[in-house]
Amino acid sequence: MSGDILDRALAAKAVITIVAALLLSGCQQEGGAQIAPIAPTPVAESLEQVTTKALDAMGMAGVGRIEYTADGWEACLGQPWNIDDGWARWAITDYSRVIDYDTFNSVQTAQRQAGMDPDKLGGCGAQPGAAVQTQRSSVNVSSPWLQQLQVHLTPPGFLKLAGSVNAAVMRGDGGLQLAMDVDSGGITYHLVGSYGDDYLLDHVLTRVDDSVFGDMAFEAEFNDYRNFNGVVFPGHIVQKQGGFATLDLVVNSVDPATTTSAEPPEGSGRFGGGQQPDLPPYERLGEGIYALHGAYQSVVMGFADFTVVLDGLQNDARADEIIALAKELFPAKPIGYVLTTHNHFDHASGLRQFVAEGATILTHDTNVDFFAEALANPRTLNPDAIDTSGLPVDILGVGDFLAIDDGTQRVEFHKLSGSTHADDALIAFIPAIQTIVEADLLQPWINPVFGGGDHPFLVWLAGELDRLGIDYAQFVPVHRPASPPLMIKAELMDAVGRN
Numbered sequence: 001m002s003g004d005i006l007d008r009a010l011a012a013k014a015v016i017t018i019v020a021a022l023l024l025s026g027c028q029q030e031g032g033a034q035i036a037p038i039a040p041t042p043v044a045e046s047l048e049q050v051t052t053k054a055l056d057a058m059g060m061a062g063v064g065r066i067e068y069t070a071d072g073w074e075a076c077l078g079q080p081w082n083i084d085d086g087w088a089r090w091a092i093t094d095y096s097r098v099i100d101y102d103t104f105n106s107v108q109t110a111q112r113q114a115g116m117d118p119d120k121l122g123g124c125g126a127q128p129g130a131a132v133q134t135q136r137s138s139v140n141v142s143s144p145w146l147q148q149l150q151v152h153l154t155p156p157g158f159l160k161l162a163g164s165v166n167a168a169v170m171r172g173d174g175g176l177q178l179a180m181d182v183d184s185g186g187i188t189y190h191l192v193g194s195y196g197d198d199y200l201l202d203h204v205l206t207r208v209d210d211s212v213f214g215d216m217a218f219e220a221e222f223n224d225y226r227n228f229n230g231v232v233f234p235g236h237i238v239q240k241q242g243g244f245a246t247l248d249l250v251v252n253s254v255d256p257a258t259t260t261s262a263e264p265p266e267g268s269g270r271f272g273g274g275q276q277p278d279l280p281p282y283e284r285l286g287e288g289i290y291a292l293h294g295a296y297q298s299v300v301m302g303f304a305d306f307t308v309v310l311d312g313l314q315n316d317a318r319a320d321e322i323i324a325l326a327k328e329l330f331p332a333k334p335i336g337y338v339l340t341t342h343n344h345f346d347h348a349s350g351l352r353q354f355v356a357e358g359a360t361i362l363t364h365d366t367n368v369d370f371f372a373e374a375l376a377n378p379r380t381l382n383p384d385a386i387d388t389s390g391l392p393v394d395i396l397g398v399g400d401f402l403a404i405d406d407g408t409q410r411v412e413f414h415k416l417s418g419s420t421h422a423d424d425a426l427i428a429f430i431p432a433i434q435t436i437v438e439a440d441l442l443q444p445w446i447n448p449v450f451g452g453g454d455h456p457f458l459v460w461l462a463g464e465l466d467r468l469g470i471d472y473a474q475f476v477p478v479h480r481p482a483s484p485p486l487m488i489k490a491e492l493m494d495a496v497g498r499n
């Protein structure tokens, strides 16, 4: 934080606590836009006056429930094809959201289809030629905060939230603002909403906890307000997480008199948890080489003076497990390196824990700047999580090839070309046991939902491994296969019709 900004904050004594909170948010460089750099000052208008004017501007005084329909696209946070392109996009049609602001219930449905950018599918299960899927979600007072934001981050919802916590009315250089702290799930979230002179909500910025970004920016933008059925509502709604859009909707209709229920239909319950096989925590694959069992498998290798961890980075808890197992298996050796096979967040979560262990992160060259910034970002919202902002983030970019070899052990990293899942896809190859550690590339073989067989992903993978001339016999897929921890090359050859 610059001294200049701090001095101005200190000058505004009457609003010192809220200004400090705003400035802290504004000073964070990574993870999205900053709020106005000029310290807001309180204004004479009360929250009640602002709320009344804003509801009048929308024609929504007394409206407790709305339904709006839209088309557009959405994107999965942390699942890009290439990090420079933003999160990979899925087309959305027939989007409908019903919100009951009085009971805090909402139901959303849409048709979604992967592959808006067919050569750059990215993750979240996107595959070529995917069929349209029906998507449903619901929100209520018990929902996680991220889901609740889908109600709070609508113009009427934001006013309702502001009233519930007696938000401060401020004026920054962008105009009128409502600023508030909201407690949910043990975390205090700061939200700032910016209004135009017409008292219509333009923009909301908040931050949520994320394993990679730390305190990650979550923004909503409201544009093209117009009259729908007597109420004024944004014609274009954009949400961004980590600076990249996750939702982009062009609104088609708004019904302030809808009779559609805002509660999910009976029996539309949740998926049950999958059966976990009864496996030991790890399994020896060779001298100083272990596979760690789990829904996300990992491999730990002992070199003379350090260990190397190969992916498995599903989430913070899994990273903690992997670190503990690496130390149990090799008590005298620090973790020297950790590989994220590609930048999808389910293969990059928990990197902060490895930074705290002093490990060097291995990732493809294309991700180096991204991880350097994201991992150095403060993580204050989730006090149990590791805040790396005081620690050096050490990253070693991998190009087409890199090997770690100290004479006792060797692992090679190879870049695959032409993946529609991830432009940065690396595999690790351990020559001593002729084993490839890969993530997501074998998914059509592991998960029947993809159809298996001679899936184009598998045909491409087999060809790439031939091109690289890798003499492999088996795989450790990060996603647990049917017979953990291995899959055998001959089976892949069968699957792609090459035996």
Ligand SMILES: [Zn+2]
Pocket: 123, 124, 342, 344, 421, 422, 439, 440
């Ligand atoms: Zn992936």
